[in-house]
Amino acid sequence: MSTKQGPSSRIDSVPVDSAQDVRGIIAQRDLVVDLIRTACVVLVVVVHVTMVGVAVSPDGIAVTSPLQEASWYVPATWAGQVMPLFFAVGGFASAVGWRSTIARGGGVRDFVAKRLVRLFRPAVPLFAVLAVGLGIASALGTPADLLGEVAFGIGSPLWFLAAYGITQCCVPVMARLHARAPWRTLGVLLLLAVAVDALRFATGAAEVGLLNLGPVWLFAQQLGFLWADGWFARRSRVLLAAVALAGFALLVPLTSVGLWAPDMLQDLNPPMLPLAVLAVSQVCLVQLVHRPLTRLVRTRAAQATVFVLGRDGMAIYLWHLPLYIALNGVALLLAVPFPAPGSGTWWATRPVALVLVLAAAIGVARALRRWDRPLPRVEPGTDRPGWAVVAVAVLCTVGPAFVVMQWHLSFPVAVLGAVAVPVGVWLLGRTRPLPLPRRV
Incomplete structure (x- = not known):
């Protein structure tokens, strides 16, 4: 399915006035994007299944990290760190979703409510289970060190909810900036990422790097906007290959000066400049293989895989580590x-572990399917909650995931998520009647 579009098809730049236009926007969906999103989720599971090892000895139980001890681990992260690509894929989906929202007469609050509910509703049962599980484990006298290590591992993927939630809230503004000045927007975001890293290195305060949750991931998201515009599809294969190789070549000196780690997973939380560079190379490489991937995704096997794994991708992502x-x-x-x-x-035994974890995650996703349903459209004569309610809802949903990202998972934090996230989802799902027009 082609995504090539003319220059005038930039996000927000085309008026949409008919049902046919709406269908045209939805038709921009690229099945390769769905395939890549699914592959990214599976690769994350692969990384965690190979990163977490349980060692049993007469001295007790210990959790180790065999993947990080492998000699080939660091170079493998240059291929296995897929989060920049994941945010670019999210940018593609957000671009199409934003235009679709506009086409249906929705606005910023409608878009933010739909995206956050779809992102955080699957997390509601997870936080509840984590709160109960950690509470029981503490009550049974589980050693604090072991419980803390397990909780750290279980909660490590939750950073994504905070980072992706922030970028989703920014989509309407970033889409408008993209429509007006796409390259200037990318340039400013890149400069901001450099500035934040420079400040972090100068002060020695790792917390400063949290500011890069915006520039780095929004940069990757903006690449997704370009992708949805068809910009990469209109570039020659030679240029795409050259840019991809230049990005990887730039990473060599960047990660050799002692400031940024050559381990791309180490550069993840908080995100750092190398991930923005990696995002450019990854999107170019995807476009280089877009044609064979298109042929692949047309096969029944690929479509079945995407259907089984892709539609429950968020639930699989959230549950795979607790289940493992x-x-x-x-x-x-x-x-x-x-x-x-x-x-x-x-x-x-890793392939067996991977299959078992994926099967268990799919089973949990099916059992919790009601928590993964999208927000219905607003009824005629009604609207989403006002800005104050949306702001509280954003704090309730993004806040607990941000706390986990910064201070790691614990029983109190799990309780916070079990209470705050469902409140935020409920607030975003509310509607209010539109005021009646005044009689003249």
Whole structure:
């Protein structure tokens, strides 16, 4: 399905006046984007299944990280760090979603409410289960060090909710900036990312890097806007290859001066400049293989995979680590022999672990399907909540995930999420009647 469009098709620059125009906007959906989104989720599961190892010895149970101990780990992160691409894919979807919202007569509050509800509603049962589970584990006297390490692992993917929620709230503003000055917007975001990293290095305060949750991830999102415009599709393969290679070549000196880590996963939280550079190379590489990926996604096998994994992608992402740790716990209770993490036997069992985790995550996603439904359209004569309510809802939804990202998961933080996130989702789902027109 082609996404090539003329220059006038930039986000927000085309008036939409008919149902046919709405169908045309929705038709911009690129099945390759769905395939990539699904592949990114699966790759994240692969990384975590190979990164977390459980070692059982007479001294007790320890959690290790075999992947990070591998000699090839650091160069592998240059290919395995897919979060920049994930945010670019999100930018593509957001661009189409924003135009569709405008076409249907919606506005900023409507768009933000729909996107945040779709993002955070699947997290409601997760926070509830985490609160109960951590509470029971604490009451049973689980060693604090082991419980803290497990909670840290379980909560590590939740940073994405905070970062992606922030970028989604910014889509209407960034879409307008993109329509007016796409390259200037990208340039300013890149300069801001450099400035934040420079301030972080100068002060030695890692917390300063949190400011880059905006510039770095919004930069990747803006690339997704260009992608939705068809800009990359109109570039020659030679140029795309040259830009992709230039990006990777630039990463070599950037990560060799001692400021940015060559480990792309280490540059993730808070995000740093190399991830913005990596985003450019990744989007160019995707466009280079867009034609074969298009042929692939037309096959029944690929469509079935995307259908099974893609439609529950967020639930799989949120639940895979808790389920992986729970499955290891069940194996411990059943006295299943554990191979030494990092051994040949351990690596040979990773495909089995991956299948089991994905199957369990899909099962949980199916059981919790009611928590993954989109927000319905507003009825005629009604509107989304006012700005004050939306602001409170954003704080309730994004806030707990931000706390996890900064201070890690714990029982109190899980309780905060179990209370605040459903309140935020409920507030975003409310509507209010439009005021009646005044009689003249």
